[in-house]
Amino acid sequence: MSEKQTVFLSGATGYIAQHIIKQLLDTKKFKIIGSVRSEDKAQKLANNFNNSPDLSFVYVKDIADPKAFDAAFEEHGSKIDFVIHSASPFHFKVTDPKKDLIVPAEIGSAGIFKASVKYAPNLKHFVVTSSYAAVFDILREEDNSLVLNEESWNTMEEEQAITNPVFAYCYSKKVAEQTVWKLAKDLNAKFNINAVNPVYVFGPQCFDSSVTKELNTSCEIINKFIHASPDSPVDESIKGSFIDVRDVAKAHIEPLLNSEKFNGKRLIMDAGRFGNQTIVDVLNEIPQLKGKIPVGNPHRDDELPVKMAKVDNSKTKELLGFEFISLEQTVKDTALQVLKHEGKL
Template sequence: MSKETVFLSGATGYIAQHILGQLLETKKYKIVGSVRSQEKADALKTNFQNNEDLSFVFVDDIAKEDAFDAAFQKHGAEFDYILHTASPFTFEIKDNKKDLIIPAINGTKSIVQATVKYAPNVKKFVVTSSYAAVASPSADYIKSNTLNEETWNDQPLEEAVKDPIASYYYSKTAAERAVWDLHKSLNAKFKVTSINPVFVFGPQQFDSSVTKKLNTSCEFINGIVHSQLDDPVSNDIKGAFVDVRDVAKAQVAAIADDKLAGHRLILSAGRFSLQSLADIINKKYPQLKGKIARGVPGSDKEAIDSLATLDNHVTKELLGFEFIGLTESVMDTVNQILKVDASQN
């Protein structure tokens, strides 16, 4: 029986590499990943031991309105599933709307339209959205709020563009809405699932991806590992977490399990603050205790209690697996960081 083909956009990303690993482990799929350069393709191919089920196409700028057309014109007929993980994410910008919001929307519209035009056999389209599309930056900080899979970030554009973080939240919201809206307006035959993760912790798929500065979420952990004893630990940094391996697991499930079609899935294993991370690292790593930031142990409870209620029981019931807990996720991240640090000294 021939293997089905998955197209994975943004294949070199933190989450995407875990998705690749889990897809290849099933031995059920061929994967075509989009990358921005031959160098990135070669490095990923090497890391995955030149697996014959993995190949690449080049999409140099996902923000272009026709970004995916050439790749899909050439290969689209082969695709059975689309996993769209690529998204512009930078705060080094001059114009929040022009440089952040419009590219996010254009890139997402491009891949949906290319799928409809050039990939007639696609059965499921899975978009990696974000908790940012569920709640505005302020909504998650209002204790009386309850946020769930039906909730949308409703911050208006004119308000969001004033701040780069709010603009990022808006860009994720607008991009996800574009998927659902185009799916309906274009009468697309494929089913859509949206994956909406919170802060994502956990190890990199490969040690070679561990650099001095990590991706936004994991940098919270990395920052504590490399902190000084007197450094402050801010309880203002707080929210919800999920492990990257569970995010990848949900993506793979979304193409295999029909009951996930048509749903938004909020991937959250629980709440944390920066103090929670500091407490775990100080407790579990005696070789670091007394050298790294300590903060005020136990003060995370009050910070976490001030947050909104995040109710994702529908997601958990649909997925049917236990999420990795905070201690395990943090320790697996720290273990990898320390291993790489040791190898470089």
């Protein structure tokens, strides 16, 4: 049997990253070195994966430090075949949008990429977890004349981006991804590169034990309705596109199995449009929730796809070659895991 190849995965305790680890281990083709911020988190994750001999950890305290990854890559670089850079802060609790979001995004991407070039001579492929936020125009999401595809970029300038945390977050994702593409040219990187650009990511946590009172940013949209009273309003504040976490994880692994095919590509992970009402419509199909949660105005969001900017990710779907999980499936799987954890099934 051929020797297992080694993947360096940054931000190993993240929601998406844990699914990436699971799927990598399931192939039995890879060893994983995951970066984590603390020994405590590493131990918990190792336990969840039954202390797999193919999973080890390094400690990277602060990815916003330009040399954060140097020590880990200096030590392990010669045996690293692939890098998946999935570590990225996703929050809006900031005081200075530029300092708290934009600068760390750029430094984090530059740090791990430079370390890869300098210390990993056998590296074959580098995958960066980017975002739909690097693709779309936040001010034109409801402009149905706009068509976005794998070549589209967030058009906002920094001057406007720093006026509020949401704009700054979206801009930071563009900066982080563009930093990778620019450094690839500037440093004449010898390995292949691609980006994965997910929209709102739903789906179960990798482990039931990871279910907490408040879930990660995207899944919390579903979680808040599971715990809402029947008379709670179903507001129209959230509308966008969805993708299942298991499909996002898969999209990080396919390029490792077929590097040339994915080189230079951006993968827009989008399985369709949704709004809060769409989520509630699906949740009301679950017998344990029916009559206990808001109903809103059923099917109010059915026309959303034609009212919003069109996302043409046909190139992504063709490259990946697998069917994306449906909204109904991803919402139900997310909800049923929460209900199981709370002893309500």
